[in-house]
Amino acid sequence: MLTTTNPLSGTSASTLCRCPLCSTVLSFRPHPPPYDAACQECGYPLWCFSRTVGDLIVLEVVSGTMPTHKEVHRLCDTLLASGSVPRVVVDLSDVEFVSSSFVARLVALNKRIQAADARLVLCGLRPVVREALHTSRLDEFFDIAEDEATALTSLCSLRRAEELSQVLDRESALIWRRPAIDPALD
Numbered sequence: 198m199l200t201t202t203n204p205l206s207g208t209s210a211s212t213l214c215r216c217p218l219c220s221t222v223l224s225f226r227p228h229p230p231p232y233d234a235a236c237q238e239c240g241y242p243l244w245c246f247s248r249t250v251g252d253l254i255v256l257e258v259v260s261g262t263m264p265t266h267k268e269v270h271r272l273c274d275t276l277l278a279s280g281s282v283p284r285v286v287v288d289l290s291d292v293e294f295v296s297s298s299f300v301a302r303l304v305a306l307n308k309r310i311q312a313a314d315a316r317l318v319l320c321g322l323r324p325v326v327r328e329a330l331h332t333s334r335l336d337e338f339f340d341i342a343e344d345e346a347t348a349l350t351s352l353c354s355l356r357r358a359e360e361l362s363q364v365l366d367r368e369s370a371l372i373w374r375r376p377a378i379d380p381a382l383d
């Protein structure tokens with residue numbers, strides 16, 4: 198298996214392209230239409246493919262593809278059914294143009310991820326894509342990073358901050374028994 202150590206997280210990063218739905222390793226890198234393809238295992242249309250960096254998921258969107266709402270929700274179901282809270286980077290660097298329909302799919306994806314307390318970061322936006330989000334005032338709705346490395350760092354540092362805050366919460370719960378802080382206990 199082709200793995201490298203990711204300098205960002207110190208965890209293993211897989212360079213293999215996988216079906217985002219069934220995780221089957223793809224024997225090919227999906228091409229944009231008219232050569233677009235479906236997963237040879239589950240038949241899911243490969244509007245994106247996935248890679249993993251530690252427990253982070255990178256979805257690389259294939260240029261010119263357009264998933265249906267149902268296909269986006271199928272992917273969300275899979276991401277959210279994995280047990281752990283997914284942290285997802287959506288890499289748009291191959292995408293040269295986004296229609297309002299495609300932006301709506303990204304919004305749907307982001308909403309479901311956020312509703313599950315998970316996090317999604319967009320990266321690799323070309324100027325025309327960034328402009329499309331800005332025009333529709335959606336650039337504030339999304340977390341946007343310049344490139345994949347920045348997106349991964351942002352998700353990693355968020356995780357460390359969350360872990361630290363959990364540790365601090367536990368420690369403060371031990372230290373502060375709060376005998377007289379709550380007036381109801383006086």
Ligand SMILES: [Zn+2]
Pocket residue numbers: 216217218219220221236237238239240241
């Ligand atoms: Zn598949």
